[in-house]
């Protein structure tokens with residue numbers, strides 16, 4: 047995993063609540079057995095007017111000019127501002143893969159669906175929870191200012207606006223440590239292999255039917 | 259004093275990074291269910307890192323999302339789908355993992371076959387790369403969906419890095435009115451607390467109405483805990499649980515069975531356990547539920563009406579309702595019973611078990627589907643459910659009424675195979691998600707119970723089952 051320190055990124059606002067994983071990456075694209083290449087199908091039903099199928103390239107598609115991600119001023123955005131309960135629905139990790147592959151490295155919302163939130167950390171995409179009123183303010187500011195950027199510093203846990211407001215965000219210490227150091231979680235866990243084996247030994251005695 | 263969730267959690271902690279309830283822990287996983295959509299990248303990464311599955315006997319695999327529900331002898335026509343299913347077969351063969359292949363009678367939806375085989379047992383931690391893993395919580399398991407990186411993590415280490423959620427109790431007391439089912443409880447709870455209401459919580463369903471449910475009903479309810487935002491739903495062990503599991507192929511036998519049930523009986527919340535939040539529902543007041551919008555929380559009683567955006571004060575909510583009504587092509591204040599359907603889908607891991615099919619068959623027996631219904635289909639949850647239903651003659655009842663009788667799989671729950679809605683088509687579906695395009699691009703989904711889906715097939719529109 048890549049190390050994450052800070053990001054001074056262009057922001058795009060997605061002014062909808064309950065954006066679900068089917069909207070983030072429609073199911074026809076889940077048939078791939080690969081881990082990359084999902085960015086071109088991110089928000090497929092909103093970004094394009096025609097129906098997308100795996101294998102199609104953006105060049106072949108009918109772009110929906112009204113969808114916010116397609117507006118020229120938001121090209122190259124790295125920070126997505128969203129509303130409540132972002133990423134609800136299925137457990138598909140294809141959703142964070144698609145967001146990351148498209149170019150996002152941070153999603154800011156007042157709340158996230160649990161599994162989605164969790165999946166983001168596993169791939170080094172940073173979900174940040176900020177109060178609803180702050181997100182509201184940021185969405186308005188982004189819409190009002192072309193080229194609006196936010197500075198996100200993971201170590202200090204601060205989101206800063208161009209006009210000098212600073213917003214603190216919470217993050218679990220272990221997750222922060224993994225992100226800052228780009229650590230492979232499986233390698234970390236395997237350092238406890240002995241403990242896992244001990245646990246199994248104990249359970250074999252206490253609940254033998256689980257190992258029958 | 260402990261909640262059921264506390265007990266399940268504490269008995270699986272292998273290591274904690276720190277003290278306290280907020281600690282990141284290594285949680286041991288007893289049962290890992292695997293399907294074709296969320297596993298290929300996990301196996302691939304595992305192989306690339308030169309690792310092997312930690313304990314293959316904990317894994318049970320099946321292809322369900324992509325499989326055709328019509329004649330299987332021709333295989334899967336879509337090459338991309340086929341490759342995904344073949345990849346699962348290869349991975350399972352390579353690592354010696356038990357898999358029910360497409361031609362196996364035991365094949366079916368992953369959340370149907372786990373319990374059916376007794377592979378889901380009380381007290382276990384159960385994970386699967388699928389959000390509806392919450393289903394298995396009906397057996398007093400800690401069961402939840404995980405992403406592909408976590409699938410790889412569990413394959414490699416038999417553990418997950420995770421944190422404890424808060425505990426919510428949903429207490430449903432009283433006797434359900436006739437025609438009202440576990441599905442209606444699920445939708446009513448979601449209507450009450452919202453799709454984000456359970457975020458950060460594990461929900462325990464309790465109360466007399468829950469104890470009165472069969473295992474099938476309990477699975478339906480826990481299945482939709484995820485639609486309420488909770489990762490896990492669970493129900494304490496009682497005789498119903500134990501009777502269901504007896505003699506299932508993977509369940510313990512003989513002395514081990516006796517030993518197991520003695521432990522399983524302890525799997526309930528202590529009398530004085532404290533929950534972070536309690537939601538109370540009166541079962542006697544729950545009506546048959548129908549969703550009208552594009553989120554499961556957009557739900558009404560069948561004798562109710564579609565809301566009007568003008569009645570809603572909150573701007574974000576009002577906009578969401580407006581967008582939903584537009585997508586669903588419904589008029590504000592329109593009675594739910596005036597919604598006419600094009601298609602009927604009885605199936606999915608929410609409602610495709612034998613009892614669901616029996617309930618639906620009882621409604622359609624001797625009747626014919628309405629002339630405006632273009633397609634009505636029943637997709638049993640597994641090969642075993644299908645054959646059981648056929649032994650009981652349910653297939654004949656459905657066929658004579660004009661339903662199609664299909665092979666098991668996820669089918670039109672998410673339309674990854676050929677079964678899908680056309681643009682603008684309206685469907686009464688017993689599945690769990692009504693998001694835009696879920697059942698096919700432009701398709702319109704109304705979530706209902708099997709009884710309601712069956713009644714709507716006959717009437718051509720939703721009907722107040724009471725009247």
Ligand code: SF4
Nearest residue numbers: 390606607668671672
């Ligand atoms: S039936 Fe639907 S919800 Fe259940 S596992 Fe299959 S796709 Fe997911």
